Amino acid sequence: AQRVTQPEKLLSVFKGAPVELKCNYSYSGSPELFWYVQYSRQRLQLLLRHISRESIKGFTADLNKGETSFHLKKPFAQEEDSAMYYCALKGREYGNKLVFGAGTILRVKS
Amino acid sequence: NAGVMQNPRHLVRRRGQEARLRCSPMKGHSHVYWYRQLPEEGLKFMVYLQKENIIDESGMPKERFSAEFPKEGPSILRIQQVVRGDSAAYFCASSPLQAGAHEQYFGPGTRLTVT
Numbered sequence: 001a002q003r004v005t006q007p008e009k010l011l012s013v014f015k016g017a018p019v020e021l022k023c024n025y026s027y028s029g030s031p032e033l034f035w036y037v038q039y040s041r042q043r044l045q046l047l048l049r050h051i052s053r054e055s056i057k058g059f060t061a062d063l064n065k066g067e068t069s070f071h072l073k074k075p076f077a078q079e080e081d082s083a084m085y086y087c088a089l090k091g092r093e094y095g096n097k098l099v100f101g102a103g104t105i106l107r108v109k110s
Numbered sequence: 111n112a113g114v115m116q117n118p119r120h121l122v123r124r125r126g127q128e129a130r131l132r133c134s135p136m137k138g139h140s141h142v143y144w145y146r147q148l149p150e151e152g153l154k155f156m157v158y159l160q161k162e163n164i165i166d167e168s169g170m171p172k173e174r175f176s177a178e179f180p181k182e183g184p185s186i187l188r189i190q191q192v193v194r195g196d197s198a199a200y201f202c203a204s205s206p207l208q209a210g211a212h213e214q215y216f217g218p219g220t221r222l223t224v225t
Contacts, residue, residue, distance in 0.1 A: 004152070034213075042155075043113075044201065044216040086152060095166050098207070098214065099144065100152035 002027045004089050006101035010027040013077050014109050021072040021104050023061075023087030032090040033063055034098070039083045047072075047085070057081070077108045112136075114204050114217035115184075122223045123170070129189040131220045135204030142185040143214055144177060147199040159185060190225045191197075 003026040013019055025031060035047040048056045050063040050070060061072045070087060087101040123159040123220035124130050135142050140161050145153040158166040159179035170177065174192075179185040189196055199221050 006152075009166045036216075043218045049213070096141070096158055096214075097155040097166060097169070098145075098153075099155065100145075102150070102152040 002030045002031075002089055002091050002099045004087050004099050004101035006085075006087055006104050009102070010105045010107065012107045012109065017075050019072075019074045019077045019081070019106065019108075021085050021087075023070045023072065023101060025068050025070065025087075025089050027068075027089060027091050029091055031063065032092075033061070034088045034090070035059070035070075035072050036060055036086040036088055036100075037083050038086070044086070077106075079108045079110055082106055082108045082109055114202055114215050115203050116200075116217035116220050118220060119218060120221050120223070123168070123192050123223055125193055129192050129222055129224075131187040131189075131200050131202075131222070132184040133204075133217060135202075136206075136215055139204035139206050139215070141201045141205045142182050143205075144185075144187050145201045145203065147201065147219075149198070153201060156187070166220040167171030189222075192222075194224050197222055197224045200212060201218050 005024045007022055033050040036044050037038045037047045038044045059074045061070050063070050084103050084105050088098040090098050117132050140157045144156040146156055147153045155169040156179045157170050162181055174190045176188045199219045201219045202217045205214045
């Protein structure tokens with residue numbers, strides 16, 4: 001079965017501090033992992049995906065198959081990063097559907 | 111491109127009534143996905159449709175829920191005889207292709223409240 005766990009409901013950091021949003025997954029095959037973000041009053045949008053190996057808005061995420069994790073990191077948080085972040089998994093054996101974690105609210109304080 | 115459109119944005123229904131949620135995918139997209147988000151939970155997959163075809167309905171409750179994506183017009187998620195437990199945010203997403211790395215683009219959601 002596919003499962004995505006985001007252990008923190010809320011993460012509160014000061015501006016300029018490093019950020020790490022945790023994501024662990026359970027899946028026996030080769031997953032595709034994604035991070036989606038929802039800013040206040042906006043729709044859910046893709047932030048980054050592991051196969052692209054890119055950095056978006058200073059965020060990076062590395063797929064660690066040994067630890068089955070896909071943590072989202074940013075070295076210096078900015079106030080505009082405050083949002084809800086969802087980790088999601090797509091398993092090729094299960095078609096196109098995304099399996100989402102419960103989400104983590106990131107609050108960046110000035 | 112206006113993006114994925116959903117309407118209504120908010121829908122209030124009494125127990126026993128029917129709820130119809132509409133989703134217009136992005137221009138050029140022929141694949142639609144419906145997800146439900148209950149309070150304090152993540153989005154949960156319900157159904158994946160192509161034009162005139164249901165590809166995967168493994169997340170749909172067995173009764174009262176149905177979905178369609180006709181050749182013309184929006185995709186419809188229909189909930190018959192709603193109950194309080196159906197209160198949730200319902201999100202639609204669309205993508206242009208079935209396979210590959212194409213992302214799903216999400217609509218703003220419909221918030222259903224059953225009184």
